[in-house]
Amino acid sequence: xxxxxxxxxxxxxxxxxxxxxxxxxxxxxxxxxxxxxxxxxxxxxxxxxxxxxxxxxxxxxxxxxxxxxxxxxxxxxxxxxxxxxxxxxxxxxxxxxxxxxxxxxxxxxxxxxxx
Numbered sequence: 001x002x003x004x005x006x007x008x009x010x011x012x013x014x015x016x017x018x019x020x021x022x023x024x025x026x027x028x029x030x031x032x033x034x035x036x037x038x039x040x041x042x043x044x045x046x047x048x049x050x051x052x053x054x055x056x057x058x059x060x061x062x063x064x065x066x067x068x069x070x071x072x073x074x075x076x077x078x079x080x081x082x083x084x085x086x087x088x089x090x091x092x093x094x095x096x097x098x099x100x101x102x103x104x105x106x107x108x109x110x111x112x113x114x115x
Contacts, residue, residue: 018107022100029093036086043082047075 054068 019104022104025100026097029096033090033093036082036089040079040082040086043075043079047072047079050075 050068050072054072057068
């Protein structure tokens with residue numbers, strides 16, 4: 001006669017809810033990272049366009065308007081600050097991911113060995 005482990009249904013449900021919550025947190029972090037990279041990509045494109053306009057003015061011996069230079073400088077400083085915050089958020093997401101992985105490893109040793 002084999003022994004089976006009786007686990008209350010509520011305990012199994014709690015484990016499922018916990019895993020679903022962890023999965024949701026990881027998905028939210030991934031979506032946020034993708035969103036931030038799209039913002040940075042659009043900012044880089046805008047800087048490129050402004051820089052090309054500036055080069056065209058300069059190449060045609062026109063007086064470069066200070067407005068273009070100011071726009072480029074503003075975009076660069078904005079991009080630098082957004083990039084810094086993006087890197088901070090990535091580090092935070094990676095830290096949270098490691099925490100979730102550690103919690104999973106320590107909370108389910110029987111299931112981890114079965115895998």
